[in-house]
Structures are given as structure tokens and as C-alpha cells.
Amino acid sequence: MTQAQQLREAILAAPLETSNFGETPQPGTLYLPLSHLKALRLDAHVVVGGRGVGKSFWTAALQSEPLRRLLGLAASELKGMEVHAGFSIAEHIDNYPNADVFDAFLAEGGDPYDLWRAVVLRWIARQAGKIIPHDSWPHTVAWLKQNPEDVARLMQQPRNWKGLILFDALDRTSADWRRMDSIVQGLLRTTLWLKAYPGLYAKVFLRDDQAERTVFNFTDASKLTATKAELKWARHDLHGLLWQRLINAPDTHGEILRDICRSTQQENVWHVAPEMKSESDPQRKAFETLAGPWMGRDKRRGVPYTWSVSHLSDGRGQTSPRSFLAAIRQAAEDSLERYPSHEYALHYESIKRGIQKASEIRVQEMAEDYPWVPKTLAVLSGMNVPMDFDIVREKWENAPAGALEGNPTRLPAQHIDRGWDGVREDLQRLGLLETKKDGRIDMPDLYRVGFGLGRKGGVKPKG
Structure with missing residues (x-):
């Protein structure tokens, strides 16, 4: 040989497999680029990154004490830390609510800020050996609102431990953008609330499109954005x-x-x-x-x-x-x-x-994250880029009825209310389209090949 x-x-x-569904990564796969050091710091409460860049990987890895030990000095702040998942790709109804719970809670007029604080309180109470209502999430929230002094005492009691709570896969909380914005903003407000208690930290992993919306429009949000880290x-x-x-x-x-x-x-x-x-x-x-x-x-x-x-x-x-x-x-x-x-x-x-x-x-x-994307771009299959946007718009406008609809259980295009210009903006923000200096629309090979578009001299689509 x-x-x-x-x-x-x-x-x-x-x-070489990288997908993570909540399982602890193998030690040999642990790799920390120097540019990601900031993301592991305790004062980096918000970490932003696209699909496949490591958000779920770090959510799982940081919960493993042996893996944190392998990181050495890079994770020295995390030594002896109790690390807990406050939301992740893996469902755990006793630790955090799922999408159905969020839907029912918001339908009753509940404030996501209260529900996220209930998640934190269950964690703190469990660590402290205290018993609070935990048979359902509405009951935990009701106790929180009806017993503000007990909540304060629980959060302020002396602790001989430090804790980090992680939040990931927040797109799974709702299929409606406005509702998800409210959920994420409530979580960020909870993260700010937690900063008042020494030794307790939160880290929120957000997708780029989530972080670009209005979720930081609340008082003192700058205290979170000032230390925001990006996974690139x-x-x-x-x-x-x-x-x-x-x-x-x-x-x-x-x-x-x-x-x-x-x-x-x-x-x-x-x-x-x-x-x-x-x-x-x-x-x-x-x-x-x-x-x-x-x-x-x-x-x-x-x-x-x-x-x-x-x-x-x-x-x-x-x-x-x-x-x-x-x-x-x-x-x-x-x-x-x-x-x-x-x-x-x-x-x-x-x-x-x-x-x-x-x-x-x-x-x-x-297609999994944005079901409307493949349906929108499949209409352009067989065409060559770069091309004028007017041609793209005409293709979209003449598509069969229902051809561009997404999945009702997943998030639609953010700016669909602006028409095709809004869809174009969303595709650009997601990195699927780019506008050349002469105004024509181009598509990077990463997506062009998979969606069946051509380019002179480029990698050919399969088949």
C-alpha cells in the first residue's frame, strides 16, 4: 500500500462528523481557535454564530468537566464551575420548557422574562436543596410572582459554588418571528437580571439572524452587547x-x-x-x-x-x-x-x-432551518449566475401558487411583508445571495451547486 x-x-x-444533538463531544474533537477564546469567557454573555460553527458543540462540551479540563488555561475561569443547560437542542422538560409550553404560556399572556427566570430558579433551588413548585412551568412562574421575597432570598443566599447556565437552539422555542423575538428578549433580560448575583453567569448562543433583530431593545442591553462574542x-x-x-x-x-x-x-x-x-x-x-x-x-x-x-x-x-x-x-x-x-x-x-x-x-x-429558502431558490434551478434581479423577481412572481410557501412549524422569511425585495434582503443576510457592484445577483458556490444553478467555469451542480 x-x-x-x-x-x-x-x-x-x-x-470528521460535526453535527451535535446534545451528546458530549469526543475529547479528540475538541479544538479552540484563538479567535474563539472570548466566547468561553464568563463575561461573554452573548455568543453569535451561524449554522454549523460550533454553538451546540460548545453548549455540550462546556457541560463536561473532563472536556473543560482539556481546555486548560483557556477555560481557567470555568474551573470548579457547575454548568447547566437552560435550553438546548435536547429536550428536558424538568429543566426547561419546550415550544409547546412557550406557546401555551404566551397564549395566556405570560411574560417570557418570568418563564426564563423560573428556569433559573429551578436550577438554583435544586443546587441549594430547596423545594419550590416544579410540577408544571406555570406553577413555578406563579410561585415566582407571588413570592418575590422568597425568590430574592433564594437568589441571595450564600453559596459555596459558582454556576454557569447555557442557552442554545432558541429557534426551537417558536415558529413565529415576533413571538421568538419576545422569547429571546425575555431571556436576555433574564441574563442581565442574573448579573446582579455574584458567582452566577449565563451564556446565550444566538444565530446571526436572531441577534440582528430587535431583541436588544431594552434598558441596559448594552451591558450584554459590549462583551458579545462571535464564532467565526x-x-x-x-x-x-x-x-x-x-x-x-x-x-x-x-x-x-x-x-x-x-x-x-x-x-x-x-x-x-x-x-x-x-x-x-x-x-x-x-x-x-x-x-x-x-x-x-x-x-x-x-x-x-x-x-x-x-x-x-x-x-x-x-x-x-x-x-x-x-x-x-x-x-x-x-x-x-x-x-x-x-x-x-x-x-x-x-x-x-x-x-x-x-x-x-x-x-x-x-431546508431544516428555513423551509422557505429551498422553495424560493428551487425556482431558479438551471439558470446561471450572476444575473439581473429583475429576472429573479420575474421567476418568483411567475412561480406556481404555493411553490414558495414555507413550513408552518418553522420560521418564515423575516421580511416577507416587504415583498420580493424583503426576501432578497433575507437571502443576503443569510449569506445565500450577494449583490455585485454592477447590481447583478450572485450566489456563492456553497449554495449555487446544491440549488442547481450554473456559473461559467465554476464547479458544476451534481447530475
């Missing part, structure tokens, strides 16, 4: 993450990859060396060992190290780790199937097909 074949098998054995991934961060996953491949697979990437071991987990976390010659050369120097037979087609990331960026120039890792895994699978004797583990044509696969996954994720 050649070195390229060994490396290819090693890549396929590595833990630069090219070198993505490559660092890739190698963190690769060097922790099992058995001899990990050994052969560690021959390429310098690493250190801590508690049976391998960590990439500092030079592999930055835009450096070692990082570039390591990927070149896997994929070769060019995206073709010569340099005219680009360099795999940069090409693989740039073709996965959205309209805001952001690339998610989920898309990048999915593309690399697919490239390895395709190389094994089509080019088993190629001199490199990743064939450049397979990297292109990896982009196709990542695009399909991203389109599927968009």
Missing part, C-alpha cells in the same frame, strides 16, 4: 480543526497522520502543535502532502489549501467547519472510489466533488 493510500484510509477513519472561522482555523480531528484517528491511522502534523499528547488525547493553528508553512505543507500542490495539472487552477476553503464560503465570506470537514471526507471517499492509485490521498477532482457534497448538506440544513 502506498503512502497516499494509507493517508486516504487514515482520513476516512478520523472523526478563518482559513487557518479550519485547517487546524481538520488536523485536530485527523491526528486523533484510531490506531495506526492516527500515527501516520501525526507523522505529518506535529502534535503533543495530554490525557490520551492528541493536540496539534501551535504552528499548525496558524497560517504557516507547516500548515500549508501538511495539506499539500494530502492533496498535492495544484487543483489541476498546473498552478492555473489554484491551490488546494486555499481553494478548498474559498469555494465553501457563503455570501458573507464565512465557511463553517461542518461544510469543510464534510467536503474533505467526501473527497477522500471519492478518491478511494475513482482514483485509488493517485499519487495523493485527495485527488483534485474529488475535492471538487467534495464541494458538491458539502453544498448538498448545506442546502439540506437550510
Whole structure:
């Protein structure tokens, strides 16, 4: 077996899956870009990021004491901290309400601020060994409102512990934008309320579109936005993450990859060396060992190290780790199937097909989060970008009745009330469309390929 074949098998054995549904991540997948250090600080009460950038990953990871210990100095503030989920992708009705509870509570005229404080009170009471009404969320809220002095004493009592409560996946609280705005704003007000009690902290993970709305329109919200952190991934961060996953491949697979990437071991987990976390010659050369120097037979087609990331960026120039890792895994699978004797583990044509696969996954994720998006963009399938917006508008206006409707259980387009210009604005804010200097509409390859649009000289849509 050649070195390229060994490396290819090693890549396929590595833990490149990134989706998180509330389970504790594997230690070998833990990777903290320097730009994300701020997000772990206790004073960063609001953390903003798009789909697949790590919000649910950190929500799950921070609840694990062994994983916090692996972070070392980066998480020194969290040492000895009691970490609790106040809302997440995994349902836990005794710890926090679900969407049905929110709907019923708001339908009765309830204030989300009270319901979120009830979530905090149940947590504090449990830690303190105190009993408060917990048979239903309305009963906990009623106790909170009817016994303000008891609430104050519970929150102010001396504690020999410190606590952090995490909130994630808030789009699952409601399928109505205005209602969700109210829920999120109530949570942010609760976060501010919690700041009054020493040793208690909250961290709220928000999607970009949630943070861009009116949720911060309340007194003293600036105390939260002043320390807001964003989860963004630069090219070198993505490559660092890739190698963190690769060097922790099992058995001899990990050994052969560690021959390429310098690493250190801590508690049976391998960590990439500092030079592999930055835009450096070692990082570039390591990927070149896997994929070769060019995206073709010569340099005219680009360099795999940069090409693989740039073709996965959205309209805001952001690339998610989920898309990048999915593309690399697919490239390895395709190389094994089509080019088993190629001199490199990743064939450049397979990297292109990896982009196709990542695009399909991203389109599927968009369909899950925003059901109106694929229905809106499917109308444009077969067309080439860039194109005039008038052509796009005409396509939308002539679409069959009901073709552009979303899912009533998920959030609709934010600005649908502004007509097609509002839909265009929403698509741009989500990174699916971009407007060129000449006014024409363009679509990044990450979405263009998956939605079946063409571009002269670009990666072709599948099929």
C-alpha cells in the first residue's frame, strides 16, 4: 500500500462528523481557535454564530468537566464551575420548557422574562436543596410572582459554588418571528437580571439572524452587547480543526497522520502543535502532502489549501467547519472510489466533488432551518449566475401558487411583508445571495451547486 493510500484510509477513519444533538463531544474533537477564546469567557454573555460553527458543540462540551479540563488555561475561569443547560437542542422538560409550553404560556399572556427566570430558579433551588413548585412551568412562574421575597432570598443566599447556565437552539422555542423575538428578549433580560448575583453567569448562543433583530431593545442591553462574542472561522482555523480531528484517528491511522502534523499528547488525547493553528508553512505543507500542490495539472487552477476553503464560503465570506470537514471526507471517499492509485490521498477532482457534497448538506440544513429558502431558490434551478434581479423577481412572481410557501412549524422569511425585495434582503443576510457592484445577483458556490444553478467555469451542480 502506498503512502497516499494509507493517508486516504487514515482520513476516512478520523472523526470528521460535526453535527451535535446534545451528546458530549469526543475529547479528540475538541479544538479552540484563538479567535474563539472570548466566547468561553464568563463575561461573554452573548455568543453569535451561524449554522454549523460550533454553538451546540460548545453548549455540550462546556457541560463536561473532563472536556473543560482539556481546555486548560483557556477555560481557567470555568474551573470548579457547575454548568447547566437552560435550553438546548435536547429536550428536558424538568429543566426547561419546550415550544409547546412557550406557546401555551404566551397564549395566556405570560411574560417570557418570568418563564426564563423560573428556569433559573429551578436550577438554583435544586443546587441549594430547596423545594419550590416544579410540577408544571406555570406553577413555578406563579410561585415566582407571588413570592418575590422568597425568590430574592433564594437568589441571595450564600453559596459555596459558582454556576454557569447555557442557552442554545432558541429557534426551537417558536415558529413565529415576533413571538421568538419576545422569547429571546425575555431571556436576555433574564441574563442581565442574573448579573446582579455574584458567582452566577449565563451564556446565550444566538444565530446571526436572531441577534440582528430587535431583541436588544431594552434598558441596559448594552451591558450584554459590549462583551458579545462571535464564532467565526478563518482559513487557518479550519485547517487546524481538520488536523485536530485527523491526528486523533484510531490506531495506526492516527500515527501516520501525526507523522505529518506535529502534535503533543495530554490525557490520551492528541493536540496539534501551535504552528499548525496558524497560517504557516507547516500548515500549508501538511495539506499539500494530502492533496498535492495544484487543483489541476498546473498552478492555473489554484491551490488546494486555499481553494478548498474559498469555494465553501457563503455570501458573507464565512465557511463553517461542518461544510469543510464534510467536503474533505467526501473527497477522500471519492478518491478511494475513482482514483485509488493517485499519487495523493485527495485527488483534485474529488475535492471538487467534495464541494458538491458539502453544498448538498448545506442546502439540506437550510431546508431544516428555513423551509422557505429551498422553495424560493428551487425556482431558479438551471439558470446561471450572476444575473439581473429583475429576472429573479420575474421567476418568483411567475412561480406556481404555493411553490414558495414555507413550513408552518418553522420560521418564515423575516421580511416577507416587504415583498420580493424583503426576501432578497433575507437571502443576503443569510449569506445565500450577494449583490455585485454592477447590481447583478450572485450566489456563492456553497449554495449555487446544491440549488442547481450554473456559473461559467465554476464547479458544476451534481447530475
